[in-house]
Amino acid sequence: MSTTWIVLGATSTIARHFARLVAAKGDGLILAGRDMEELRRSAADGLARGAPLAEAMAFDARDPASFDPLLDRLRAIGGSISVAVFVGSMPSQEDIDADPSLVDGTVTDSFTGPARFLTAVAPILEERGMGTVVGVGSVAGDRGRLGNYVYGASKAGFHAYLSGLRNRLGRSGVHVVTVKPGTVDTAMTWGMDKLPFLAPPEKVAADILRAVERRTDVLYTPFIWWPVMTVIRAIPERIFKKMKI
Amino acid sequence: MRWKSSDYAGWGRVLRASGEVARPERAAAVAQATADTPSPAIGMRRSYGDACLNDGGRVIDMTRLDRVLDFDATTGEIHVEAGAMIGELLATFSPRGWLPPVMPGTGFATVGGGICMDVHGKNHHGAGSLGQHVTEITLMTGDGPRTITPKDDAPLFKATVGGLGQTGPILSARFRLLKAKGDVMVVTERRVQDWDEFLHLLDASDATYSVGWIDATARGLSLGRGILEEAETGGGLVRPAKRGRKVPMDAPGLTLSPPVVRAFNAAYWRRVPASGRTLVKPVDDFFFPLDKIHDWNRLYGKRGFHQFQCVVPLAEADRLRGILEKVANSGLASPLAVLKRTGPGRAGFLSFPMEGYTLAVDFPNRTGAERLIRDLIRMAAEAGGRIYFAKDSVASPEAVRGMYSEQGQWLDEVERIDPGAAFATDLVRRLKLRERT
Ligand SMILES: Cc1cc2nc3c(=O)[nH]c(=O)nc-3n(C[C@H](O)[C@H](O)[C@H](O)COP(=O)(O)OP(=O)(O)OC[C@H]3O[C@@H](n4cnc5c(N)ncnc54)[C@H](O)[C@@H]3O)c2cc1C
Ligand SMILES: NC(=O)c1ccc[n+]([C@@H]2O[C@H](COP(=O)([O-])OP(=O)(O)OC[C@H]3O[C@@H](n4cnc5c(N)ncnc54)[C@H](OP(=O)(O)O)[C@@H]3O)[C@@H](O)[C@H]2O)c1
Numbered sequence: 215m216s217t218t219w220i221v222l223g224a225t226s227t228i229a230r231h232f233a234r235l236v237a238a239k240g241d242g243l244i245l246a247g248r249d250m251e252e253l254r255r256s257a258a259d260g261l262a263r264g265a266p267l268a269e270a271m272a273f274d275a276r277d278p279a280s281f282d283p284l285l286d287r288l289r290a291i292g293g294s295i296s297v298a299v300f301v302g303s304m305p306s307q308e309d310i311d312a313d314p315s316l317v318d319g320t321v322t323d324s325f326t327g328p329a330r331f332l333t334a335v336a337p338i339l340e341e342r343g344m345g346t347v348v349g350v351g352s353v354a355g356d357r358g359r360l361g362n363y364v365y366g367a368s369k370a371g372f373h374a375y376l377s378g379l380r381n382r383l384g385r386s387g388v389h390v391v392t393v394k395p396g397t398v399d400t401a402m403t404w405g406m407d408k409l410p411f412l413a414p415p416e417k418v419a420a421d422i423l424r425a426v427e428r429r430t431d432v433l434y435t436p437f438i439w440w441p442v443m444t445v446i447r448a449i450p451e452r453i454f455k456k457m458k459i
Numbered sequence: 460m461r462w463k464s465s466d467y468a469g470w471g472r473v474l475r476a477s478g479e480v481a482r483p484e485r486a487a488a489v490a491q492a493t494a495d496t497p498s499p500a501i502g503m504r505r506s507y508g509d510a511c512l513n514d515g516g517r518v519i520d521m522t523r524l525d526r527v528l529d530f531d532a533t534t535g536e537i538h539v540e541a542g543a544m545i546g547e548l549l550a551t552f553s554p555r556g557w558l559p560p561v562m563p564g565t566g567f568a569t570v571g572g573g574i575c576m577d578v579h580g581k582n583h584h585g586a587g588s589l590g591q592h593v594t595e596i597t598l599m600t601g602d603g604p605r606t607i608t609p610k611d612d613a614p615l616f617k618a619t620v621g622g623l624g625q626t627g628p629i630l631s632a633r634f635r636l637l638k639a640k641g642d643v644m645v646v647t648e649r650r651v652q653d654w655d656e657f658l659h660l661l662d663a664s665d666a667t668y669s670v671g672w673i674d675a676t677a678r679g680l681s682l683g684r685g686i687l688e689e690a691e692t693g694g695g696l697v698r699p700a701k702r703g704r705k706v707p708m709d710a711p712g713l714t715l716s717p718p719v720v721r722a723f724n725a726a727y728w729r730r731v732p733a734s735g736r737t738l739v740k741p742v743d744d745f746f747f748p749l750d751k752i753h754d755w756n757r758l759y760g761k762r763g764f765h766q767f768q769c770v771v772p773l774a775e776a777d778r779l780r781g782i783l784e785k786v787a788n789s790g791l792a793s794p795l796a797v798l799k800r801t802g803p804g805r806a807g808f809l810s811f812p813m814e815g816y817t818l819a820v821d822f823p824n825r826t827g828a829e830r831l832i833r834d835l836i837r838m839a840a841e842a843g844g845r846i847y848f849a850k851d852s853v854a855s856p857e858a859v860r861g862m863y864s865e866q867g868q869w870l871d872e873v874e875r876i877d878p879g880a881a882f883a884t885d886l887v888r889r890l891k892l893r894e895r896t
Contacts, residue, residue, distance in 0.1 A: 227523065238551075244876050252485045255540075259526035262537075263551060401484040403461040 216266075217294035217345055218242035220284065220335075222273055222328060223301035225252050227400040228350070230259075231419035232298060237265035242291070246273035246284055247301075267291075275301050275327025276319065285334055297335055298348035298422075299328045304402055306367045317364050324368035329375045336379065340386040346389045346426050347383065349376040353434070356394065356443045362456055380431060391425045392432045396439040411438050460491045462517060470756055471507035472763030473824050474852045475799025476514035476885060484523045489628055490601050492519050493862065497601065497881035500628035502572030505565050507766045508852030509885035510576070510623060519628055521571050527551070528631060535636040536594075541571030541629040546747055553742050558692065561589040564797075566747040571627050571629045576849040577621030577810035579801060579817075581668040581690070581746070586637070587804025588812055590620030593708075595633040595869075600876075604630055609806075617865075618872035621807030623848060625873045625882050625893070641694030644668070644745040649735040650728065656781050661800040661816070668745070671797050674724040675783065675792035682787055683780065685798065686731050690745055697852035703891050705753040715759065715823050717790045724794055749795075759823050764793065765852060767832045768819035770801055770812060771844030778842035779816050782835055786820055789831050795821040808869035811847045819850065829853045848886060856891040870895065872879070 220235055221229050224245035235245055237260040245253045245260070245268065253270035260268035271287060274280045288295055303323040310316045332347065339345050354362055355369025373392055380390035395418050396407040413436045421435040434440035449457070462479035481492040492498070496518040511518075521542040529538035535557050539548065546566015548559050563578040572578075577590040586592075596619055597606045609616045619626045621786060647666075651657045666689030673685035749755055756764065767786075771779045786792050796819065803814040822828040836846055836858045845862035846854060863869075870893065871880075880893055887893055 225485060230526075249485065249487065252487065255486060255526055255528055258528045262527035262530040401461075401482075401488075404482055405461040 215344075216240050216242070217296045218244065218267065218291050220244045220246060220288055220295065220297045222246050222275075222297070222299045222331065223350075224251050224256060226300040226302075227415045228395070228398060228422075229298065229300035230256055230288060231416045232300075232422055233260055234263055235419055235423050236249070236347065237261075237263040237268065240264055241296075242267035244269050244271055244284070244287065244291075246271045248272070273331075275323050275331075277382075278327075278330060281331050281334060284331075285338070288335070289338060292436050293342075294344045295339060295342055296345040296347065296426075297332065297339075298350075299332070300350050301328050302350065302352070302365075302369070304362060307360075307362050307364065310364050321363050321368045321371070322436050324365065325371040325375070329372065332375075332379060336383060339383060339388045345385045345388050346387065347376075347379065348393060348422060349379075349390065350393045350422075350428060351376070353394050353396050353439050353443050357446055357454070363417075379390055385444065389426075389429045391422070391430055393425065394434050394439065394443070394444075395430065396434070396436060411436060411442075460488060460495050462495075462764055467504065468763075469508050469511055469678070469852065470505050471765055471824075471852055472761075473765060474509040474512060474757055474885065476509070476512035478513055478515055479517045480520050480772045481517065482520040482867070485522060486630060489519065489521075489524070489630060490603065493599050493628065497877070497879075499624050499628070499882045499884050500541075500571060501624075502542065502569035503567045505563075505568045505572065506576070506849045508848075508850065509889060510848055511572070512885040513883075514885050515856060524630070525698065531632075531858060535638060536633060537636055538595075538633045539570055540757040541569060541574070542629045543570050545570065545573055546743060546750065549742060549746065552636055553639065553642040556639050556641070558639045558742070560586055560592040560634060561686070562746045563565055563691070564747065564749070565827075566743060566750050570632055574620055574629060574632060575624045576847075577805060577807045577812070579804075579812050581670045582665060583812060584669070584800050584802040584806065585667060587802060588621075588806050588810055589634075590745070590806025590810065591804050592634040593620065593632050593806070594635070596620075597623075597630045597632070598626060598819060599628040599630055614868065615876070617807045618869050618876075619807070621805070621810035622873065623809065623887060623892070625869075625887065626876045627882055638799060640690035641692060642742055643693050644690045644740045644742055645693040645737065646688055646740050646745055647735060647737045648731045649687045649689075650731045650733055651683075651685050651687050652690050654783065657683050657685060657687070657798060658776055658816070660687050661798070664689055664800070670703065670797060672727075673783070673796045673818070674722045674728055675786050675796035676724050676790065676814060677728075677844060678784075678787045682784060683798075684728060685796075686728060688745075691740065692742075715793050720792065720794055723827040727794065735793055742858045759793075762824040764824050765822045765828055765832055766795075766850040767822065768791070768817060768847040769835070769839035769842075769844050770814040770815050770817040771839060771842040775842040775844065776816055778838065779818055779844075782838050782842075783818060785831070785835065785838070789827070791822050791825060791828050791831055793821040793823055795819075808865035808872075809848070809863050811845065811849070813845070815844065819847075833858065844874050848890075851886075854890060856889075856894075860896060866892070867895070
């Protein structure tokens with residue numbers, strides 16, 4: 215059954231591929247984010263590939279006032295509504311160490327902004343009694359690491375939030391998918407050296423769509439990250455605290 | 460803009476480069492990269508030689524900008540970002556009855572790369588080159604995007620189409636898709652006994668799509684034998700086979716040794732019954748037969764391979780026969796060899812096509828291959844023909860001088876747009892294309 219996807223952070227390359235896949239299936243698209251010119255280009259792509267509706271709308275995770283027009287718009291759309299959150303930012307840990315005020319923005323982009331939006335949307339989804347929420351977290355949220363633990367902490371918070379939201383929305387037939395990508399070949403990782411298991415964004419997007427269709431709860435993508443993170447999570451803290459991975 | 464240090468190569472993997480690569484994921488990032496350092500743009504690096512290389516310098520990889528910005532389902536007009544792959548457009552639009560107007564032999568080529576080489580396809584004799592279908596190009600300039608059309612900006616347009624990227628990054632282009640009868644191809648294959656019969660059949664063919672596979676190892680009376688494929692679009696029920704295979708590692712040099720190639724070619728030729736046959740194929744199977752094996756260039760091993768491609772005027776067919784004879788006698792050819800009749804269609808000052816016959820042959824990069832190709836290039840020049848810059852990695856500036864008679868006009872425009880030669884690539888430097896003679 216077709217649905218209308220509200221895609222937050224739609225300029226993300228993973229999001230763009232996801233939007234393309236659901237457009238080809240005949241789903242509608244509201245592409246939300248900060249770069250309107252870019253969102254309009256992606257909306258056009260969605261229309262050309264078969265979306266019955268594709269619109270660009272403003273959304274800034276750090277500006278809750280931008281949430282209201284979006285909420286109004288989706289209230290006006292009939293039928294099934296789904297939300298996919300790709301918003302996130304990952305300043306380098308060194309930059310954060312040098313400027314602690316960056317902590318707030320990182321947490322807002324990757325956790326509290328999207329969580330606030332999802333909390334506002336939840337009653338609408340419950341009322342419709344169908345649809346899906348996709349929340350993109352990260353394997354970085356499975357354990358705080360030396361290299362990016364502020365980003366990791368935000369994602370960990372987001373994971374816990376999604377788990378609770380799944381518990382809540384499942385009761386009214388709305389499914390929540392937590393996505394934990396490993397490293398993905400996008401603007402976020404371009405130029406970083408020697409990333410393990412670097413995955414193409416189109417593969418991650420296809421995995422996400424499959425998880426939506428199968429109503430998976432937690433998706434590791436590519437799948438190799440499930441065993442990898444199972445091992446990493448199992449390392450006792452007393453050893454982990456001395457490791458650099 | 461983040462720049463990544465990379466080692467990269469053209470499709471033939473003989474010529475390589477190292478340098479920094481930017482990969483914009485949004486339109487505005489192309490402007491940023493260009494503001495950082497004006498650099499040549501590249502696509503999927505399906506050019507065999509060094510057209511897509513800038514050793515020691517920077518390049519802008521355009522492949523992430525691949526969106527359809529507009530599609531008119533009544534006229535078939537499409538506006539698309541330059542990084543979109545032609546095969547992707549085929550996959551998206553053929554189920555709705557539309558085909559890209561011109562498709563090179565690989566679907567991995569991008570629209571930008573296709574324009575900059577003014578590529579030709581199996582329908583060149585009728586449909587002309589890709590650039591002839593392009594109605595608008597948006598270039599990234601130092602002052603932001605600039606849209607040009609063949610009518611209002613004729614010289615710049617002609618310098619851009621087939622222009623090897625020397626007028627700057629192309630952001631997007633508009634052209635019309637062609638209406639197809641359906642999303643399959645009805646293909647007739649005929650065994651061809653020799654060179655004379657091949658030319659005769661090519662001349663007489665009135666098929667929309669036609670291409671000849673030639674056995675470049677056959678000599679004597681069999682010289683020029685091969686298979687002619689003629690095709691039309693059609694309606695039918697064949698669904699494309701899914702998922703390509705990947706070549707996992709570099710193959711040892713042995714696989715393409717002369718006796719193996721000779722045996723393979725003979726079997727391949729006999730595969731088609733003497734009386735010919737008609738098949739129905741998925742569109743991508745017909746247009747991009749090699750794409751199903753990803754990274755097939757690795758079959759040639761670490762040393763890589765060359766392709767020689769030339770076109771000669773109709774009247775010089777005998778000299779082209781001489782070229783094929785030299786190839787056949789060398790025993791150096793791989794199974795990949797193509798003969799096609801081309802029409803006069805070309806849209807840029809440096810466009811490859813001319814009315815005549817084009818021959819393309821792959822050679823593993825073995826001892827003797829480069830020398831042979833240099834001889835072939837000289838023979839093509841003597842025939843009043845030219846070689847294709849998308850394929851070349853061995854020519855010298857002297858060898859190509861005079862092959863492209865409108866090079867001066869191209870240079871006038873290119874120097875105006877890019878006086879500092881910021882967009883120069885390894886190919887342009889190797890062949891001294893931006894120097895006046
Ligand atoms: C198996 C195979 C079959 C082929 N068959 C054919 C054929 O039948 N007919 C034919 O004509 N060609 C054929 N080719 C050649 C191929 O079509 C061309 O080399 C084409 O240019 C490749 O596109 P690309 O995106 O890989 O471009 P690249 O090889 O990356 O770049 C080619 C040129 O275009 C420039 N460029 C690329 N994108 C941009 C941009 N956005 N803005 C500005 N400049 C840009 C580059 O600077 C470079 O000069 C074939 C190649 C292969 C590997
Ligand atoms: N790449 C990886 O290796 C990787 C690994 C694991 C998880 N992830 C996660 O995958 C998601 C997509 O990332 P990506 O790799 O595609 O990188 P990306 O292109 O940098 O995507 C990040 C997205 O977040 C948006 N965003 C950031 N701050 C925002 C704000 N305040 N308000 C609204 N939007 C904001 C960006 O929008 P703008 O265009 O407006 O900047 C962009 O769309 C992110 O959540 C990321 O954390 C990525």
